[in-house]
Amino acid sequence: MPLVNVFERINSEYYQLTSAEKKVADYAVIHQQQTQFMSISELAEEAGVAEATISRFCKRLGYKGYSAFKLAIANATAGRMDHSAAEAGELEEEDSVEGMCRAVYRSDSEALAQTLELIQADAVRKAADMIVSAGRVLCMGQGGSMILSQECAHLFSTIQLNFTAVMDSHLQAIAASQLTPGDLVIYFSYSGSTKELMKNLQIIRDRKARIILVTRFPKSPGAAYADIVLQCGSREGPLQGGSVAARIAQLYLMDVLFHEVCRRDREGCRARQELVAEVLSDKHI
Structure with missing residues (x-):
């Protein structure tokens, strides 16, 4: 199993993926918390691809199968709140100014942390x-x-x-x-x-x-x-x-x-x- 963060591996391999595999990658990156709880058939339906595409996608990233891929996602997101929206620069309408400031700070800090790694x-x-x-x-x-x-x-x-x-x-x-x-x-x-x-x-x-x-x-x-x-x-x-x-x-x-x-x-x-x-x-x- 790759030692690097699964999402960093996806980004590194992105341009080597097929168009169908990119759909899986896009969905997994955008819905990080949800993906780890999905079955392979559920992910296939949500991403609009065949289950075989997901299996090929996981192996291309260096994982033995879909279960190993989900485990890698769980490890990558462990101990974190679901900040996927904040990391994408998206804020909820009801967020306060203080909450917005913290979300933007997390996003910018995360970018620096990722780069350092x-x-x-x-x-x-x-x-x-x-x-x-x-x-x-x-x-x-x-x-x-x-x-x-x-x-x-x-x-x-x-x-x-x-x-x-x-x-x-x-x-x-x-x-x-x-x-x-x-x-x-x-x-x-x-x-x-x-x-x-x-x-x-x-x-x-x-x-x-x-x-x-x-x-x-x-x-x-x-x-x-x-x-x-x-x-x-x-x-x-x-x-x-x-x-x-x-x-x-x-x-x-x-x-x-x-x-x-x-x-x-x-x-x-x-x-x-x-x-x-x-x-x-x-x-x-």
């Missing part, structure tokens, strides 16, 4: 090596991820001069076409499967530049192009595109990577940060 130290070290040795570093993303790419370039520009955020999708394609093998692209994409992402990654790969992808899904189509994948936590529902919890998780990864780069040259980074602070001090009243 998913961090692979070796991937962080290798990503830092790429940043330190890169000629140019371009930060990219689409939609809400584009904002994260801006924040990444802003943060790293306090210690390195070679970071640039490229915003427009046309400009991204143009910039990607001018890359060299010594350059690096840090790409933010929660799904790892948008059309613009795939087009740009193909250009970047053709130019033989290196790629760090920050995503929720390490086996997404975009991850296949990346040299390094940094996986964030936060289970985002279909109506939660660009949720704050997911952004917090990605910002945390960015901060971890930033501090790992700083560890390579503590004195140099400190000196550059002091210069930046001195220049910006004049901007304040």
Whole structure:
């Protein structure tokens, strides 16, 4: 039986599932508490699939059968209240402001906790090596991820001069076409499967530049192009595109990577940060 949390395994394997198996995955993630009490026939009916599909789904995740899968769900949700709605950013109409604040706090905290569990130290070290040795570093993303790419370039520009955020999708394609093998692209994409992402990654790969992808899904189509994948936590529902919890998780990864780069040259980074602070001090009243 897999040692990792069953829901993390589902997220990791999601893009390898068939369309029918994805229905089972979607139902299990959204209805975590209910699924552990269902028979295989009940789950099949609710998910709209055949029982054989559920059996294949369980084995694909590494479980011997449906009973083992249900046990894994029970272990993953043990000792927890049913926070599935809160984790998806959904609140009950009768919730008080205080209750809403606690629910949002739980959701954001859970995203950080998940990300901490998913961090692979070796991937962080290798990503830092790429940043330190890169000629140019371009930060990219689409939609809400584009904002994260801006924040990444802003943060790293306090210690390195070679970071640039490229915003427009046309400009991204143009910039990607001018890359060299010594350059690096840090790409933010929660799904790892948008059309613009795939087009740009193909250009970047053709130019033989290196790629760090920050995503929720390490086996997404975009991850296949990346040299390094940094996986964030936060289970985002279909109506939660660009949720704050997911952004917090990605910002945390960015901060971890930033501090790992700083560890390579503590004195140099400190000196550059002091210069930046001195220049910006004049901007304040």
